Amino acid sequence: MQYIEKDLEKKIKELKTRLENETEDKIRLLEELEELRRIRTYYYTLMQNTEDYILICDSNGVSQAFNAKYKQRGEELLNIEIKPGMQTHKLSGNAEAIKYWDSLQERALKGEQFIAEYCDDERDIYFETLFSPIKEGEKVTGFTEITRNITARKRIEKALQESDSFSSSLLEFSPTAIVVYNPDTSVRYVNPFFEKLTGFSSRDVLGLKLPYPWSVDDAKYGSIEKRQKDGVKSSEREYRKKSGEHAWAEIDVTPIYKDGELVYSLGTWIDISDRKNAEQEKEKLHKQLQQAQKMEAIGNLAG
Structure with missing residues:
Protein backbone atom coordinates (compact mmCIF):
# COMPACT_ATOMS: atom_id res chain seq x y z
CA MET A 1 0.00 0.00 0.00
CA GLN A 2 2.83 2.34 0.92
CA TYR A 3 4.52 1.54 -2.40
CA ILE A 4 1.33 2.41 -4.31
CA GLU A 5 1.01 5.71 -2.43
CA LYS A 6 4.61 6.62 -3.26
CA ASP A 7 4.08 5.68 -6.89
CA LEU A 8 0.91 7.79 -7.07
CA GLU A 9 2.65 10.69 -5.38
CA LYS A 10 5.48 10.44 -7.90
CA LYS A 11 3.05 10.42 -10.83
CA ILE A 12 1.14 13.39 -9.39
CA LYS A 13 4.40 15.35 -9.14
CA GLU A 14 5.32 14.39 -12.71
CA LEU A 15 1.90 15.50 -13.99
CA LYS A 16 2.11 18.73 -12.02
CA THR A 17 5.57 19.46 -13.43
CA ARG A 18 4.35 18.62 -16.94
CA LEU A 19 1.35 20.92 -16.57
CA GLU A 20 3.56 23.72 -15.25
CA ASN A 21 5.96 23.27 -18.18
CA GLU A 22 3.09 23.20 -20.68
CA THR A 23 1.66 26.37 -19.16
CA GLU A 24 5.04 28.08 -19.37
CA ASP A 25 5.45 26.91 -22.98
CA LYS A 26 2.00 28.21 -23.89
CA ILE A 27 2.64 31.55 -22.21
CA ARG A 28 5.99 31.83 -24.02
CA LEU A 29 4.32 30.87 -27.30
CA LEU A 30 1.63 33.53 -26.82
CA GLU A 31 4.29 36.13 -26.04
CA GLU A 32 6.23 35.19 -29.17
CA LEU A 33 3.10 35.31 -31.30
CA GLU A 34 2.34 38.79 -29.95
CA GLU A 35 5.88 39.85 -30.80
CA LEU A 36 5.42 38.44 -34.31
CA ARG A 37 2.26 40.50 -34.73
CA ARG A 38 4.10 43.63 -33.60
CA ILE A 39 6.99 43.05 -35.99
CA ARG A 40 4.61 42.25 -38.84
CA THR A 41 2.77 45.55 -38.25
CA TYR A 42 6.05 47.46 -38.10
CA TYR A 43 7.37 45.81 -41.27
CA TYR A 44 4.10 46.39 -43.14
CA THR A 45 4.11 50.08 -42.14
CA LEU A 46 7.66 50.55 -43.38
CA MET A 47 6.89 48.76 -46.63
CA GLN A 48 3.83 50.90 -47.35
CA ASN A 49 5.31 54.25 -46.29
CA ILE A 150 17.08 58.26 -59.55
CA THR A 151 16.21 60.97 -62.08
CA ALA A 152 17.43 63.75 -59.75
CA ARG A 153 20.82 62.06 -59.37
CA LYS A 154 21.18 61.60 -63.12
CA ARG A 155 20.40 65.26 -63.76
CA ILE A 156 22.97 66.29 -61.17
CA GLU A 157 25.59 64.11 -62.86
CA LYS A 158 24.78 65.75 -66.18
CA ALA A 159 24.98 69.23 -64.66
CA LEU A 160 28.40 68.48 -63.19
CA GLN A 161 29.66 67.17 -66.51
CA GLU A 162 28.62 70.43 -68.16
CA SER A 163 29.88 72.86 -65.50
CA ASP A 164 32.67 73.35 -62.98
CA SER A 165 30.34 75.15 -60.59
CA PHE A 166 29.04 73.42 -57.46
CA SER A 167 26.83 76.31 -56.40
CA SER A 168 23.92 75.72 -58.73
CA SER A 169 20.45 75.48 -57.23
CA LEU A 170 20.24 71.93 -58.60
CA LEU A 171 22.94 70.81 -56.16
CA GLU A 172 22.19 73.19 -53.30
CA PHE A 173 18.52 72.24 -53.08
CA SER A 174 18.82 68.60 -54.08
CA PRO A 175 16.93 66.13 -51.85
CA THR A 176 19.93 63.81 -52.29
CA ALA A 177 23.08 64.07 -50.18
CA ILE A 178 26.03 64.92 -52.44
CA VAL A 179 29.79 64.66 -51.92
CA VAL A 180 32.29 65.70 -54.60
CA TYR A 181 35.80 64.21 -54.36
CA ASN A 182 38.99 65.48 -55.98
CA PRO A 183 41.18 62.94 -57.83
CA ASP A 184 43.38 62.73 -54.70
CA THR A 185 40.23 61.68 -52.71
CA SER A 186 40.03 64.95 -50.74
CA VAL A 187 36.50 66.28 -50.24
CA ARG A 188 35.82 69.18 -52.61
CA TYR A 189 32.14 69.89 -51.90
CA VAL A 190 29.18 68.70 -49.86
CA ASN A 191 25.65 70.04 -50.28
CA PRO A 192 23.25 71.16 -47.51
CA PHE A 193 21.35 67.86 -47.56
CA PHE A 194 24.56 65.99 -46.78
CA GLU A 195 24.87 68.05 -43.59
CA LYS A 196 21.22 67.37 -42.78
CA LEU A 197 21.72 63.62 -43.26
CA THR A 198 25.08 63.17 -41.52
CA GLY A 199 25.49 66.22 -39.29
CA PHE A 200 28.86 67.06 -40.95
CA SER A 201 29.04 70.57 -42.43
CA SER A 202 31.28 71.81 -45.24
CA ARG A 203 33.59 73.33 -42.62
CA ASP A 204 33.93 69.90 -40.96
CA VAL A 205 34.95 67.93 -44.06
CA LEU A 206 36.30 70.09 -46.92
CA GLY A 207 39.84 69.02 -47.80
CA LEU A 208 39.73 65.81 -45.76
CA LYS A 209 41.06 62.57 -47.23
CA LEU A 210 40.54 58.97 -46.14
CA PRO A 211 39.66 57.93 -43.53
CA TYR A 212 36.65 60.25 -43.54
CA PRO A 213 34.97 61.01 -40.20
CA TRP A 214 31.85 59.14 -41.31
CA SER A 215 33.78 56.01 -42.36
CA VAL A 216 32.95 52.73 -40.63
CA ASP A 217 34.56 50.03 -42.77
CA ASP A 218 36.17 51.40 -45.95
CA ALA A 219 38.24 48.24 -46.45
CA LYS A 220 35.03 46.27 -46.94
CA TYR A 221 33.69 48.49 -49.73
CA GLY A 222 36.86 49.54 -51.53
CA SER A 223 38.75 52.82 -51.59
CA ILE A 224 37.59 55.96 -53.36
CA GLU A 225 40.57 55.62 -55.74
CA LYS A 226 39.38 52.18 -56.83
CA ARG A 227 35.77 53.33 -57.15
CA GLN A 228 36.91 56.31 -59.24
CA LYS A 229 38.82 53.97 -61.53
CA ASP A 230 36.05 51.38 -61.85
CA GLY A 231 33.30 53.87 -62.70
CA VAL A 232 29.83 53.97 -61.17
CA LYS A 233 29.85 51.71 -58.15
CA SER A 234 26.81 51.41 -55.93
CA SER A 235 26.95 49.93 -52.46
CA GLU A 236 24.93 49.86 -49.28
CA ARG A 237 27.14 51.21 -46.54
CA GLU A 238 26.96 51.75 -42.84
CA TYR A 239 28.20 55.20 -41.84
CA ARG A 240 28.71 57.19 -38.66
CA LYS A 241 26.89 60.48 -38.13
CA LYS A 242 28.56 63.41 -36.38
CA SER A 243 26.44 62.56 -33.33
CA GLY A 244 28.03 59.10 -33.23
CA GLU A 245 24.83 57.37 -34.32
CA HIS A 246 25.20 54.70 -36.99
CA ALA A 247 22.95 54.66 -40.06
CA TRP A 248 22.81 53.21 -43.58
CA ALA A 249 22.98 54.80 -47.04
CA GLU A 250 23.07 53.61 -50.62
CA ILE A 251 26.12 55.35 -52.06
CA ASP A 252 26.99 55.75 -55.74
CA VAL A 253 30.36 57.11 -56.85
CA THR A 254 30.55 58.37 -60.44
CA PRO A 255 33.84 59.63 -61.97
CA ILE A 256 33.49 62.83 -64.02
CA TYR A 257 35.94 63.18 -66.93
CA LYS A 258 36.84 66.09 -69.18
CA ASP A 259 38.98 65.51 -72.25
CA GLY A 260 39.72 62.02 -70.95
CA GLU A 261 41.04 63.25 -67.61
CA LEU A 262 39.42 62.62 -64.23
CA VAL A 263 38.48 65.99 -62.75
CA TYR A 264 36.41 64.84 -59.78
CA SER A 265 34.00 62.14 -58.63
CA LEU A 266 30.39 62.57 -57.62
CA GLY A 267 29.11 60.68 -54.59
CA THR A 268 25.35 60.55 -54.04
CA TRP A 269 23.88 59.26 -50.78
CA ILE A 270 20.35 57.99 -50.29
CA ASP A 271 19.32 57.10 -46.75
CA ILE A 272 18.14 53.47 -46.50
CA SER A 273 18.13 53.13 -42.72
CA ASP A 274 14.39 52.39 -42.64
CA ARG A 275 14.79 49.66 -45.24
CA LYS A 276 17.73 48.13 -43.39
CA ASN A 277 15.73 48.18 -40.17
CA ALA A 278 12.85 46.50 -42.00
CA GLU A 279 15.18 43.80 -43.35
CA GLN A 280 16.52 43.17 -39.85
CA GLU A 281 12.97 43.00 -38.48
CA LYS A 282 12.06 40.61 -41.30
CA GLU A 283 14.97 38.33 -40.39
CA LYS A 284 13.96 38.52 -36.73
CA LEU A 285 10.36 37.74 -37.72
CA HIS A 286 11.49 34.71 -39.72
CA LYS A 287 13.55 33.33 -36.82
CA GLN A 288 10.77 33.92 -34.31
CA LEU A 289 8.25 32.29 -36.62
CA GLN A 290 10.45 29.20 -36.83
CA GLN A 291 10.77 29.16 -33.04
CA ALA A 292 7.00 29.59 -32.62
CA GLN A 293 6.37 26.68 -34.99
CA LYS A 294 8.77 24.52 -32.96
CA MET A 295 7.03 25.48 -29.73
CA GLU A 296 3.64 24.74 -31.26
CA ALA A 297 4.87 21.32 -32.40
CA ILE A 298 6.18 20.59 -28.90
CA GLY A 299 2.84 21.64 -27.44
CA ASN A 300 0.97 19.34 -29.82
CA LEU A 301 3.21 16.40 -28.94
CA ALA A 302 2.84 17.06 -25.22
CA GLY A 303 -0.95 17.44 -25.52
Whole structure:
Protein backbone atom coordinates (compact mmCIF):
# COMPACT_ATOMS: atom_id res chain seq x y z
CA MET A 1 0.00 0.00 0.00
CA GLN A 2 2.83 2.34 0.92
CA TYR A 3 4.52 1.54 -2.40
CA ILE A 4 1.33 2.41 -4.31
CA GLU A 5 1.01 5.71 -2.43
CA LYS A 6 4.61 6.62 -3.26
CA ASP A 7 4.08 5.68 -6.89
CA LEU A 8 0.91 7.79 -7.07
CA GLU A 9 2.65 10.69 -5.38
CA LYS A 10 5.48 10.44 -7.90
CA LYS A 11 3.05 10.42 -10.83
CA ILE A 12 1.14 13.39 -9.39
CA LYS A 13 4.40 15.35 -9.14
CA GLU A 14 5.32 14.39 -12.71
CA LEU A 15 1.90 15.50 -13.99
CA LYS A 16 2.11 18.73 -12.02
CA THR A 17 5.57 19.46 -13.43
CA ARG A 18 4.35 18.62 -16.94
CA LEU A 19 1.35 20.92 -16.57
CA GLU A 20 3.56 23.72 -15.25
CA ASN A 21 5.96 23.27 -18.18
CA GLU A 22 3.09 23.20 -20.68
CA THR A 23 1.66 26.37 -19.16
CA GLU A 24 5.04 28.08 -19.37
CA ASP A 25 5.45 26.91 -22.98
CA LYS A 26 2.00 28.21 -23.89
CA ILE A 27 2.64 31.55 -22.21
CA ARG A 28 5.99 31.83 -24.02
CA LEU A 29 4.32 30.87 -27.30
CA LEU A 30 1.63 33.53 -26.82
CA GLU A 31 4.29 36.13 -26.04
CA GLU A 32 6.23 35.19 -29.17
CA LEU A 33 3.10 35.31 -31.30
CA GLU A 34 2.34 38.79 -29.95
CA GLU A 35 5.88 39.85 -30.80
CA LEU A 36 5.42 38.44 -34.31
CA ARG A 37 2.26 40.50 -34.73
CA ARG A 38 4.10 43.63 -33.60
CA ILE A 39 6.99 43.05 -35.99
CA ARG A 40 4.61 42.25 -38.84
CA THR A 41 2.77 45.55 -38.25
CA TYR A 42 6.05 47.46 -38.10
CA TYR A 43 7.37 45.81 -41.27
CA TYR A 44 4.10 46.39 -43.14
CA THR A 45 4.11 50.08 -42.14
CA LEU A 46 7.66 50.55 -43.38
CA MET A 47 6.89 48.76 -46.63
CA GLN A 48 3.83 50.90 -47.35
CA ASN A 49 5.31 54.25 -46.29
CA THR A 50 8.55 54.07 -48.28
CA GLU A 51 8.94 55.99 -51.54
CA ASP A 52 10.48 52.88 -53.13
CA TYR A 53 8.52 50.44 -55.30
CA ILE A 54 8.70 47.01 -53.65
CA LEU A 55 7.82 43.67 -55.27
CA ILE A 56 8.16 40.13 -53.88
CA CYS A 57 8.15 37.20 -56.34
CA ASP A 58 8.29 33.42 -56.03
CA SER A 59 10.74 31.06 -57.73
CA ASN A 60 8.78 31.32 -60.98
CA GLY A 61 9.00 35.10 -61.07
CA VAL A 62 5.31 35.44 -60.22
CA SER A 63 4.39 38.35 -57.94
CA GLN A 64 3.26 37.37 -54.45
CA ALA A 65 3.12 40.77 -52.74
CA PHE A 66 3.89 44.43 -53.39
CA ASN A 67 3.47 47.78 -51.72
CA ALA A 68 1.06 50.58 -52.60
CA LYS A 69 3.72 52.56 -54.50
CA TYR A 70 4.46 49.61 -56.78
CA LYS A 71 0.77 49.03 -57.46
CA GLN A 72 0.18 52.71 -58.21
CA ARG A 73 3.17 52.97 -60.56
CA GLY A 74 2.28 49.75 -62.38
CA GLU A 75 -1.31 50.81 -62.93
CA GLU A 76 -0.21 54.23 -64.21
CA LEU A 77 2.12 52.63 -66.77
CA LEU A 78 -0.02 49.68 -67.87
CA ASN A 79 -3.53 51.07 -67.32
CA ILE A 80 -4.70 47.80 -65.73
CA GLU A 81 -5.31 46.65 -62.17
CA ILE A 82 -2.17 45.13 -60.66
CA LYS A 83 -2.82 41.97 -58.63
CA PRO A 84 -0.69 39.23 -57.02
CA GLY A 85 -0.11 36.34 -59.39
CA MET A 86 0.96 38.53 -62.31
CA GLN A 87 4.31 38.85 -64.06
CA THR A 88 3.90 42.57 -64.47
CA HIS A 89 6.87 43.25 -66.73
CA LYS A 90 5.47 40.83 -69.33
CA LEU A 91 2.35 42.97 -69.72
CA SER A 92 4.27 45.86 -71.29
CA GLY A 93 4.21 44.35 -74.78
CA ASN A 94 7.83 45.43 -75.31
CA ALA A 95 9.68 42.25 -76.32
CA GLU A 96 13.13 43.74 -75.74
CA ALA A 97 12.22 45.05 -72.27
CA ILE A 98 10.62 41.71 -71.33
CA LYS A 99 13.73 39.80 -72.39
CA TYR A 100 15.96 42.18 -70.43
CA TRP A 101 13.85 41.95 -67.27
CA ASP A 102 13.65 38.14 -67.56
CA SER A 103 17.46 38.05 -67.58
CA LEU A 104 17.61 40.19 -64.44
CA GLN A 105 15.14 37.98 -62.60
CA GLU A 106 17.06 34.86 -63.65
CA ARG A 107 20.20 36.32 -62.07
CA ALA A 108 18.32 36.91 -58.80
CA LEU A 109 16.95 33.36 -58.86
CA LYS A 110 20.52 32.07 -59.19
CA GLY A 111 21.29 33.72 -55.86
CA GLU A 112 22.88 36.96 -57.06
CA GLN A 113 22.19 40.31 -55.40
CA PHE A 114 22.77 43.29 -57.68
CA ILE A 115 21.53 46.71 -58.82
CA ALA A 116 20.33 47.45 -62.36
CA GLU A 117 19.63 50.87 -63.86
CA TYR A 118 17.23 51.64 -66.68
CA CYS A 119 15.61 54.64 -68.31
CA ASP A 120 12.01 55.29 -69.29
CA ASP A 121 12.96 57.13 -72.49
CA GLU A 122 9.41 58.18 -73.24
CA ARG A 123 9.12 60.05 -69.93
CA ASP A 124 12.85 60.79 -69.44
CA ILE A 125 12.81 59.14 -66.00
CA TYR A 126 15.63 57.03 -64.58
CA PHE A 127 15.24 54.13 -62.17
CA GLU A 128 17.47 51.66 -60.39
CA THR A 129 16.33 48.33 -58.96
CA LEU A 130 17.96 46.27 -56.23
CA PHE A 131 17.37 42.56 -56.86
CA SER A 132 17.82 40.31 -53.80
CA PRO A 133 17.27 36.53 -53.65
CA ILE A 134 15.02 35.08 -50.94
CA LYS A 135 16.58 31.96 -49.44
CA GLU A 136 15.39 29.11 -47.25
CA GLY A 137 18.72 27.69 -46.17
CA GLU A 138 20.71 27.37 -49.39
CA LYS A 139 17.64 27.13 -51.63
CA VAL A 140 16.45 30.25 -53.49
CA THR A 141 12.66 30.40 -53.16
CA GLY A 142 12.06 33.80 -54.74
CA PHE A 143 13.40 37.33 -54.88
CA THR A 144 12.59 40.93 -54.09
CA GLU A 145 12.76 43.98 -56.33
CA ILE A 146 13.21 47.38 -54.68
CA THR A 147 13.03 50.14 -57.28
CA ARG A 148 13.91 53.80 -56.78
CA ASN A 149 13.55 56.89 -58.97
CA ILE A 150 17.08 58.26 -59.55
CA THR A 151 16.21 60.97 -62.08
CA ALA A 152 17.43 63.75 -59.75
CA ARG A 153 20.82 62.06 -59.37
CA LYS A 154 21.18 61.60 -63.12
CA ARG A 155 20.40 65.26 -63.76
CA ILE A 156 22.97 66.29 -61.17
CA GLU A 157 25.59 64.11 -62.86
CA LYS A 158 24.78 65.75 -66.18
CA ALA A 159 24.98 69.23 -64.66
CA LEU A 160 28.40 68.48 -63.19
CA GLN A 161 29.66 67.17 -66.51
CA GLU A 162 28.62 70.43 -68.16
CA SER A 163 29.88 72.86 -65.50
CA ASP A 164 32.67 73.35 -62.98
CA SER A 165 30.34 75.15 -60.59
CA PHE A 166 29.04 73.42 -57.46
CA SER A 167 26.83 76.31 -56.40
CA SER A 168 23.92 75.72 -58.73
CA SER A 169 20.45 75.48 -57.23
CA LEU A 170 20.24 71.93 -58.60
CA LEU A 171 22.94 70.81 -56.16
CA GLU A 172 22.19 73.19 -53.30
CA PHE A 173 18.52 72.24 -53.08
CA SER A 174 18.82 68.60 -54.08
CA PRO A 175 16.93 66.13 -51.85
CA THR A 176 19.93 63.81 -52.29
CA ALA A 177 23.08 64.07 -50.18
CA ILE A 178 26.03 64.92 -52.44
CA VAL A 179 29.79 64.66 -51.92
CA VAL A 180 32.29 65.70 -54.60
CA TYR A 181 35.80 64.21 -54.36
CA ASN A 182 38.99 65.48 -55.98
CA PRO A 183 41.18 62.94 -57.83
CA ASP A 184 43.38 62.73 -54.70
CA THR A 185 40.23 61.68 -52.71
CA SER A 186 40.03 64.95 -50.74
CA VAL A 187 36.50 66.28 -50.24
CA ARG A 188 35.82 69.18 -52.61
CA TYR A 189 32.14 69.89 -51.90
CA VAL A 190 29.18 68.70 -49.86
CA ASN A 191 25.65 70.04 -50.28
CA PRO A 192 23.25 71.16 -47.51
CA PHE A 193 21.35 67.86 -47.56
CA PHE A 194 24.56 65.99 -46.78
CA GLU A 195 24.87 68.05 -43.59
CA LYS A 196 21.22 67.37 -42.78
CA LEU A 197 21.72 63.62 -43.26
CA THR A 198 25.08 63.17 -41.52
CA GLY A 199 25.49 66.22 -39.29
CA PHE A 200 28.86 67.06 -40.95
CA SER A 201 29.04 70.57 -42.43
CA SER A 202 31.28 71.81 -45.24
CA ARG A 203 33.59 73.33 -42.62
CA ASP A 204 33.93 69.90 -40.96
CA VAL A 205 34.95 67.93 -44.06
CA LEU A 206 36.30 70.09 -46.92
CA GLY A 207 39.84 69.02 -47.80
CA LEU A 208 39.73 65.81 -45.76
CA LYS A 209 41.06 62.57 -47.23
CA LEU A 210 40.54 58.97 -46.14
CA PRO A 211 39.66 57.93 -43.53
CA TYR A 212 36.65 60.25 -43.54
CA PRO A 213 34.97 61.01 -40.20
CA TRP A 214 31.85 59.14 -41.31
CA SER A 215 33.78 56.01 -42.36
CA VAL A 216 32.95 52.73 -40.63
CA ASP A 217 34.56 50.03 -42.77
CA ASP A 218 36.17 51.40 -45.95
CA ALA A 219 38.24 48.24 -46.45
CA LYS A 220 35.03 46.27 -46.94
CA TYR A 221 33.69 48.49 -49.73
CA GLY A 222 36.86 49.54 -51.53
CA SER A 223 38.75 52.82 -51.59
CA ILE A 224 37.59 55.96 -53.36
CA GLU A 225 40.57 55.62 -55.74
CA LYS A 226 39.38 52.18 -56.83
CA ARG A 227 35.77 53.33 -57.15
CA GLN A 228 36.91 56.31 -59.24
CA LYS A 229 38.82 53.97 -61.53
CA ASP A 230 36.05 51.38 -61.85
CA GLY A 231 33.30 53.87 -62.70
CA VAL A 232 29.83 53.97 -61.17
CA LYS A 233 29.85 51.71 -58.15
CA SER A 234 26.81 51.41 -55.93
CA SER A 235 26.95 49.93 -52.46
CA GLU A 236 24.93 49.86 -49.28
CA ARG A 237 27.14 51.21 -46.54
CA GLU A 238 26.96 51.75 -42.84
CA TYR A 239 28.20 55.20 -41.84
CA ARG A 240 28.71 57.19 -38.66
CA LYS A 241 26.89 60.48 -38.13
CA LYS A 242 28.56 63.41 -36.38
CA SER A 243 26.44 62.56 -33.33
CA GLY A 244 28.03 59.10 -33.23
CA GLU A 245 24.83 57.37 -34.32
CA HIS A 246 25.20 54.70 -36.99
CA ALA A 247 22.95 54.66 -40.06
CA TRP A 248 22.81 53.21 -43.58
CA ALA A 249 22.98 54.80 -47.04
CA GLU A 250 23.07 53.61 -50.62
CA ILE A 251 26.12 55.35 -52.06
CA ASP A 252 26.99 55.75 -55.74
CA VAL A 253 30.36 57.11 -56.85
CA THR A 254 30.55 58.37 -60.44
CA PRO A 255 33.84 59.63 -61.97
CA ILE A 256 33.49 62.83 -64.02
CA TYR A 257 35.94 63.18 -66.93
CA LYS A 258 36.84 66.09 -69.18
CA ASP A 259 38.98 65.51 -72.25
CA GLY A 260 39.72 62.02 -70.95
CA GLU A 261 41.04 63.25 -67.61
CA LEU A 262 39.42 62.62 -64.23
CA VAL A 263 38.48 65.99 -62.75
CA TYR A 264 36.41 64.84 -59.78
CA SER A 265 34.00 62.14 -58.63
CA LEU A 266 30.39 62.57 -57.62
CA GLY A 267 29.11 60.68 -54.59
CA THR A 268 25.35 60.55 -54.04
CA TRP A 269 23.88 59.26 -50.78
CA ILE A 270 20.35 57.99 -50.29
CA ASP A 271 19.32 57.10 -46.75
CA ILE A 272 18.14 53.47 -46.50
CA SER A 273 18.13 53.13 -42.72
CA ASP A 274 14.39 52.39 -42.64
CA ARG A 275 14.79 49.66 -45.24
CA LYS A 276 17.73 48.13 -43.39
CA ASN A 277 15.73 48.18 -40.17
CA ALA A 278 12.85 46.50 -42.00
CA GLU A 279 15.18 43.80 -43.35
CA GLN A 280 16.52 43.17 -39.85
CA GLU A 281 12.97 43.00 -38.48
CA LYS A 282 12.06 40.61 -41.30
CA GLU A 283 14.97 38.33 -40.39
CA LYS A 284 13.96 38.52 -36.73
CA LEU A 285 10.36 37.74 -37.72
CA HIS A 286 11.49 34.71 -39.72
CA LYS A 287 13.55 33.33 -36.82
CA GLN A 288 10.77 33.92 -34.31
CA LEU A 289 8.25 32.29 -36.62
CA GLN A 290 10.45 29.20 -36.83
CA GLN A 291 10.77 29.16 -33.04
CA ALA A 292 7.00 29.59 -32.62
CA GLN A 293 6.37 26.68 -34.99
CA LYS A 294 8.77 24.52 -32.96
CA MET A 295 7.03 25.48 -29.73
CA GLU A 296 3.64 24.74 -31.26
CA ALA A 297 4.87 21.32 -32.40
CA ILE A 298 6.18 20.59 -28.90
CA GLY A 299 2.84 21.64 -27.44
CA ASN A 300 0.97 19.34 -29.82
CA LEU A 301 3.21 16.40 -28.94
CA ALA A 302 2.84 17.06 -25.22
CA GLY A 303 -0.95 17.44 -25.52
